[in-house]
Amino acid sequence: MTSLGTATAAPGEIDTGRLFVGETRDGTEVGLPVAVVNGADSGKTLYVQAASDGDELNGVGVIQRLVPRLDPDEIAGTILIVGIVNYHAFQVAEHRNPVDDTKMNRTYPGDERGTSSERIAAATFEAATRADLILDLHQGSTSRMIEECRVRCGPRHRLHDECLELAKVFGCGYILDQKGPDGQLARAGPDDGVPTIDPELGGCVGWDDHSIEVGVRGVQNVLAYYGFTDETHVPEPQTRATGFEQYGAPAGGLVTFHKDLGDRVARNDTLFEVTDVFGQSKAEVTADSQGVFWRTRRLPQAATGEYVCSVGTDVDSY
Structure with missing residues (x-):
C-alpha cells in the first residue's frame, strides 16, 4: 500500500484524497487534492505538483487530463500527485497566498510550524522527497511565454546533469539552465538528493490547451524514459x-x-x-x-x- 494524505492505493490501483495542511479562519480543514497511482509492478517513484502559484493553472489542466489516461496495471512504480498546492491563492485566482501574502515557490523546504505557506511547503516537500524524480508544473503567470523547462539548481550542483537530463526528457523545446532563487522547489529538491525541474508551460489568463498538451506529453515522456511505462522515448535536442x-x-x-x-x-x-x-x-x-x-x-x-x-x-x- 502507498499513501499520500488520505489517498491510499495497493499495487495496480489509483486513489484520490486530501493532504491536510491547516485550517481556514473559521476552523475548516484545508486539504490539498492528491492522488496516488500505484503501479502493478515495482519501479521508481515520480512526484508531480501544480499550482504552487495560485493563478498558474496550466499544470492543473495537465493533471486533469493526465490522470484519466493512466492505467496502473500498465505502470511500473508509483506516481504521487498534488493537484493544487497553493490552496488559498487558487480559491481567489491570485498568484500569492493571500493568508500570508507569500509566493509559495520561495518557501521550500518549508516549516511544519511556520506560516501558512511554509506549512504547505513542508507537507508537499515531505511527499516530493519520497520520490526519485520531481516535476513542479508552472507557467509564466499571466504573461506570454514560450514553453520551457527550468533547471534551477545551478551548474555546479552535484545533481545538475541529472536535472538537465530530466528537462531534456520532458521536452518543451527550450531549457533555462540558470540557478534560481532560494526557496524554489527546483532548488530544494536537488539539495535533498532528488532531480527536480520546473516546467513553465507557457503563460496565459486561465489555461491554454496547447500548453496543457505540451505538459501532458512532457509527463508521458518522463514516464516512458524512466521506465514507468512500456513506451519508448528518445529525447530530442533542446535549445538551452x-x-x-x-x-x-x-x-x-x-x-x-x-x-x-x-x-x-x-x-x-x-x-x-x-x-x-x-x-x-x-x-x-x-x-x-x-x-x-x-x-x-x-x-x-x-x-x-x-x-x-x-x-x-x-x-x-x-
Missing part, C-alpha cells in the same frame, strides 16, 4: 539558455513588439517600440545580446520602467 535579460519601458505608452515568442534575436535588433495613443514613437528598445525572444507582458500599455519582455541569452543546443 543559461542567461536571461529583462527589458523595461523607457517611456510610458503603448508597446508594439518587433519580435515573436521563440524568434532568434541578434544584438541591436529592435525588440519593441513605445508610442503615444496617437501612434507617435516615443522610444525603441534594442537587444543587448543575441538570444531567443522568451517572454512578454500581455497588456500593451506600460508605464516608465515597467517590465515589457525578456530574452534568453548564452544559447546553445543540448
